Amino acid sequence: KNQVEQSPQSLIILEGKNCTLQCNYTVSPFSNLRWYKQDTGRGPVSLTIMTFSENTKSNGRYTATLDADTKQSSLHITASQLSDSASYICVVLHGNNRLAFGKGNQVVVIP
Amino acid sequence: EPEVTQTPSHQVTQMGQEVILRCVPISNHLYFYWYRQILGQKVEFLVSFYNNEISEKSEIFDDQFSVERPDGSNFTLKIRSTKLEDSAMYFCASSRAPGETQYFGPGTRLLVL
Numbered sequence: 123k124n125q126v127e128q129s130p131q132s133l134i135i136l137e138g139k140n141c142t143l144q145c146n147y148t149v150s151p152f153s154n155l156r157w158y159k160q161d162t163g164r165g166p167v168s169l170t171i172m173t174f175s176e177n178t179k180s181n182g183r184y185t186a187t188l189d190a191d192t193k194q195s196s197l198h199i200t201a202s203q204l205s206d207s208a209s210y211i212c213v214v215l216h217g218n219n220r221l222a223f224g225k226g227n228q229v230v231v232i233p
Numbered sequence: 234e235p236e237v238t239q240t241p242s243h244q245v246t247q248m249g250q251e252v253i254l255r256c257v258p259i260s261n262h263l264y265f266y267w268y269r270q271i272l273g274q275k276v277e278f279l280v281s282f283y284n285n286e287i288s289e290k291s292e293i294f295d296d297q298f299s300v301e302r303p304d305g306s307n308f309t310l311k312i313r314s315t316k317l318e319d320s321a322m323y324f325c326a327s328s329r330a331p332g333e334t335q336y337f338g339p340g341t342r343l344l345v346l
Contacts, residue, residue: 153332165237165324165337166276211276219264219331220289223276 132228145212237338256325
């Protein structure tokens with residue numbers, strides 16, 4: 123079954139600190155992996171996208187990693203800001219055009 | 234920057250009623266999608282649409298659901314006879330090609346009473 127599991131489910135961090143979110147997937151066939159940011163009550167917004175051959179991809183203070191052998195990905199947020207408070211969703215594209223979503227990591231940044 | 238828009242932002246309806254959720258995808262995108270997210274749960278794929286026909290649909294997308302592109306800009310999701318369990322946030326998305334980034338709209342929050 124195509125599954126995407128994320129951890130931790132939620133975390134609270136102090137403004138300015140770093141954090142790392144984890145994603146494990148059992149999706150086949152794998153096409154690419156994306157991290158989306160979803161603000162409360164809004165649609166997901168794409169942060170990064172990585173294919174099988176890519177290990178690291180950065181977008182500003184967001185850095186995603188991918189280990190296709192172990193089927194793991196991480197999203198690292200550097201120097202967190204209050205606006206980083208959101209749900210971060212790991213999404214794997216499998217087959218031709220089908221997305222499998224994780225449940226999300228709920229991040230709360232406090233001053 | 235172009236974006237996907239959805240209307241209405243909120244809809245409350247009685248069980249058994251029909252609802253139509255509307256979406257305007259990004260203008261040069263050719264692939265369109267509907268997803269739903271029940272409160273507190275993960276986003277779930279409903280259907281993908283290309284060239285005026287359904288490309289793929291999930292187990293959730295049963296005979297009560299239908300999609301249509303009535304004109305050159307709108308993409309709609311119809312639920313024929315709503316059930317309580319249809320209460321969710323419904324997201325429309327579009328992409329230029331399969332496998333490319335899907336851009337999501339802000340969603341329509343549907344509440345079935």
